[in-house]
Amino acid sequence: QVQLQESGPGLVKPSQTLSLTCSVSGDSVGSAYHYWSWIRQHPGKGLEWIGYIYYDGSTYYNPSLKSRATISGDTSKNQFSLKLRSATVADTAIYYCARASHDYFEYWGQGTPVTVSS
Amino acid sequence: SSEVTQDPAVSVALGQTVRITCQGDSLRRIYASWYQQKPGQAPVLVIYGQNNRPSGIPDRFSGSSSGNTASLTITGAQAEDEADYYCDSRDDSGNHVVFGGGTKLTVL
16 A cells, blocks of 8 residues: 655745655655655645656646746655745645656645744 | 636535536546545545546546536435545646646535
8 A cells, every 4th residue: 555644844934945755655756657746735725736756757847836846756765855945925735745647646645734934 | 728627616415416527628638537635634536537436435426528527426425425526637738737626515
């Protein structure tokens, strides 16, 4: 059974970098044909796709976040990470990591809340 | 356009059938996936592809598509089906994901 677990600071100051890690068990972040993804949900709002890293290391981002987001993978630790630069209060959300196969997100982490505040 | 739109809220009487829809031009060429999210929980995939259910999803959940509209149908809605439902799609490049705004389902 594939399991994902987000971790990282729950509080980030404005203008700093929001950094989160997703630890994966039951699969390898280097396994073929899977997209390792970050998705967020603002309080009381819908889902917003941030981006993903493909098994071959290629990355794809939501155009609205592309200039600030970086997703990277670490096969030695079986983790992948999100860095969102120049955080603002608008980045306050629950952040989910997920594994996608083809056109659907089949496994999700439980989510981790992040607040951007001074 | 790669946007997909959903009705904000739908209600259904217990035991009746309800259809939740997702509209967008991209749905003419790819299938939507559907996710159920209950308060305080992560989303759960309920339908993917033409009409596929992951293991553990009751067979009262089904999916269909016609033109630019994808539909999630719950046949015989149960109280535990009350949740938010999201569809997703891909933009023209196929590399960027777009979520619908979500539909809040109330089971009366």
